Amino acid sequence: MNSITLGPLNSANGEIQIPGSKSLSNRILLLATLAQGTTKITNLLDSDDIRHMLNALKTMGVRYQLEDEGRTCILEGLAGPINVDHADLFLGNAGTAMRPLTAALCLGKGEYRLHGEPRMHERPIGDLVDALQSLGVDVQYEGTKDYPPLTIKANGITGGEVSIKGNISSQFLTALLMSAPLAKGDLTIKVDGELVSKPYIDITLHVMKQFGVDVDNQDYKAFVIKGNQTYQSPGEIMVEGDASSASYFLAAAAIAGGKIKVHGVGSDSVQGDVKFAEALKAMGANITYGPTWIEAERGELNGIDMDMNHIPDAAMTIATTALFAEGPTTIRNIYNWRVKETDRLYAMATELKKLGADVIEGEDYITVQPLKDVQHAAIDTYNDHRIAMCFSLVAFSNSAVTINDPGCTSKTFPTYFELFENIAK
Numbered sequence: 001m002n003s004i005t006l007g008p009l010n011s012a013n014g015e016i017q018i019p020g021s022k023s024l025s026n027r028i029l030l031l032a033t034l035a036q037g038t039t040k041i042t043n044l045l046d047s048d049d050i051r052h053m054l055n056a057l058k059t060m061g062v063r064y065q066l067e068d069e070g071r072t073c074i075l076e077g078l079a080g081p082i083n084v085d086h087a088d089l090f091l092g093n094a095g096t097a098m099r100p101l102t103a104a105l106c107l108g109k110g111e112y113r114l115h116g117e118p119r120m121h122e123r124p125i126g127d128l129v130d131a132l133q134s135l136g137v138d139v140q141y142e143g144t145k146d147y148p149p150l151t152i153k154a155n156g157i158t159g160g161e162v163s164i165k166g167n168i169s170s171q172f173l174t175a176l177l178m179s180a181p182l183a184k185g186d187l188t189i190k191v192d193g194e195l196v197s198k199p200y201i202d203i204t205l206h207v208m209k210q211f212g213v214d215v216d217n218q219d220y221k222a223f224v225i226k227g228n229q230t231y232q233s234p235g236e237i238m239v240e241g242d243a244s245s246a247s248y249f250l251a252a253a254a255i256a257g258g259k260i261k262v263h264g265v266g267s268d269s270v271q272g273d274v275k276f277a278e279a280l281k282a283m284g285a286n287i288t289y290g291p292t293w294i295e296a297e298r299g300e301l302n303g304i305d306m307d308m309n310h311i312p313d314a315a316m317t318i319a320t321t322a323l324f325a326e327g328p329t330t331i332r333n334i335y336n337w338r339v340k341e342t343d344r345l346y347a348m349a350t351e352l353k354k355l356g357a358d359v360i361e362g363e364d365y366i367t368v369q370p371l372k373d374v375q376h377a378a379i380d381t382y383n384d385h386r387i388a389m390c391f392s393l394v395a396f397s398n399s400a401v402t403i404n405d406p407g408c409t410s411k412t413f414p415t416y417f418e419l420f421e422n423i424a425k
């Protein structure tokens with residue numbers, strides 16, 4: 001298997017332009033498709049997850065042109081739902097393509113099959129399917145109940161009232177919200193119980209607003225959306241840098257001697273993962289913000305005990321940063337790490353232990369003790385881009401670290417190791 005060995009390294013310095021946000025790129029592509037008018041999207045992320053969305057749209061006849069090595073997309077909106085007779089859509093392991101498309105395809109007329117990589121078929125979608133079925137849509141499981149592949153016989157979504165569970169993934173609610181304005185009547189979406197990863201709902205509402213749709217948000221417990229609307233293209237829209245991708249560089253500066261400034265995300269950002277910088281600050285890093293940048297500098301790091309349900313992706317970066325702190329770090333309320341690219345609670349605990357770290361893998365938390373003397377290990381990445389990226393930070397210890405299958409970062413950040421090697425010495 002292909003691998004990369006990094007370090008041992010001492011410092012991290014420089015300025016980095018962070019590639020576009022995955023969450024924003026796929027939301028904008030979908031709403032630009034449904035909207036009236038042509039949208040020019042700049043700073044689009046060029047990665048596997050986005051390519052799966054783009055390929056699906058192309059299969060369904062959506063017309064777009066890519067420029068600037070995939071970072072600009074000029075897309076002709078349909079001014080309404082997607083309507084094709086039949087389409088077979090392979091969506092890789094992109095949650096932000098699978099979940100929103102499942103709901104959006106129900107809006108028009110046509111027969112669709114949605115499937116992905118083997119891991120996508122182990123990632124639940126039952127809560128979304130239940131909600132769509134209760135709205136009268138014919139959605140069926142091809143194999144195991146509650147998991148893709150799915151087949152949809154679409155004939156529109158009625159209005160009314162629908163409940164959706166939010167305790168496994170916020171993407172189910174995001175999917176319903178983005179489709180709701182094109183329903184045949186007004187829709188009230190009630191959140192049944194807890195809602196995880198809440199800041200991603202703010203991203204959804206923000207993008208809907210950019211495409212001209214207002215949602216009545218009743219304290220994240222219910223959402224009321226007018227039906228029979230048409231999204232309006234904003235003309236041109238720029239994708240912010242990806243806040244989760246920024247986390248690795250900010251942590252590198254906090255751990256190693258040096259200073260790193262990331263451009264593309266900052267205090268003006270709509271992404272919840274900018275709050276990662278606050279977690280790093282709580283650990284003792286020196287953090288400064290501008291509207292579109294964040295700078296991190298080394299501080300004496302201490303362990304923290306924090307609920308990180310609001311930053312589930314960037315929280316993984318805290319788990320490896322914890323090796324360099326004084327005292328233990330506990331990351332709480334992260335049960336849904338288990339249903340992402342891999343079972344991340346198991347995988348993080350297993351790989352941290354290979355370095356010699358003392359780790360507790362709880363059902364919904366992880367505790368990591370600091371490690372003064374890191375053992376060299378070959379880290380398995382479980383086809384999970386974030387495991388590859390957050391373990392690169394181990395190179396700032398006394399030991400080198402080997403990352404197996406580093407190419408898995410192509411899901412969201414194909415150029416990660418190139419940029420990492422530019423800033424780390």
Ligand SMILES: O=C(O)C1=C[C@@H](OP(=O)(O)O)[C@@H](O)[C@H](O)C1
Nearest residue numbers: 023096169170171197200312313
């Ligand atoms: O809506 C989104 O863009 C995302 C929501 C989060 O997933 P969950 O809501 O499943 O936690 C996050 O982990 C994922 O990377 C992107």
Ligand SMILES: C=C(OP(=O)(O)O)C(=O)O
Nearest residue numbers: 093094095096313340341
């Ligand atoms: C959970 C993630 O991805 P997805 O959008 O496939 O859910 C992630 O990027 O960490």
